[in-house]
Amino acid sequence: MAKAPEGPVPVVVMGLGFIGQEIARAAMSSPEVELIGAVDVQSGLVGRPLGDVLGGPAPRVKVSASLAQAVGRRKGVVVLHATGSRLPKVFDQVMEAVKLGLPVASTCEELAFPHLKYPELADELDQAAQKAGVAVVGTGVNPGFVLDRLVAVAGQVCGPVRRATVTRVVDARTRREALQRTVGAGLTEEEFFELVDSEQLGHVGLVESAALAALGLGLDCDDFEEEVAPVFAEEDISGGAFPVRKGRVAGMFQSVVGLEDGQERVRLELTIAVGADDPKDRIEIDADPKLVLEIPGGVAGDRATANALVNAAPRLTAAEAGLLTVLELPAGR
Structure with a gap:
């Protein structure tokens, strides 16, 4: 692996939704990167000073309509991409950055392990990144850390792993309204399953986390089974x-089981619900020695995701070219 460059790495944030704005703020607070620009296609944002969009101090740049405009003539720029969760919808954006010769760290959950669902897109992106000599990675908190990378790191001190169970519980009251609605809070059971069936509800990336965790633990899972169920308000x-009435959906329970020859090897369980009890992140690895790690309260998703992208930027400039997973980046700084 090449040595990371000395001095701050110039970065451009692509996508100025809630998470994109968090990434911009995290970039401004990091001594390792320099925020030089931002991109968004919304007409109401293009041309506005970045500080106005963020509602606070920011570099004296205006929001650009294109990545090429935001980068200008600067060299060594890394793109911090935050525009969507589904790879087919953001593929062209990531490819645009690659063709400009820019490394990309993205919040796109399906980009965390794209070979699972989109092998052809993954191969195309990998080949383009290798040709351009840049690295691309999908990262964040989940996928990207709690349910996969942290599991793999914990497994480094274990013997052969028999089984791993990872639990994440989030009280959605501590998160933004958009997430509360994404997990179905306030809906009826019928409305909940209608949105699940149309892929408008649920956490994107859980199966990718399961595949990453299995890979990092040396497990050869050949099938993954995913389920989503409502969590109801008992009061x-x-x-x-917004208030959630008794009997309505308070959130969701989502699980993925990784199987090897029909035997359960990895289980991820994610509960995100308004009023969820005992928020935490918990990893249990059945091996010799057995290992149990727990983070009371859990890792705060939004700000931690922003930090994950910012901290990845200097690592990407020194990484091998191609489409990577977080397991291929240094665990530390």
């Missing part, structure tokens, strides 16, 4: 962006 719940 009226307040304290979130």
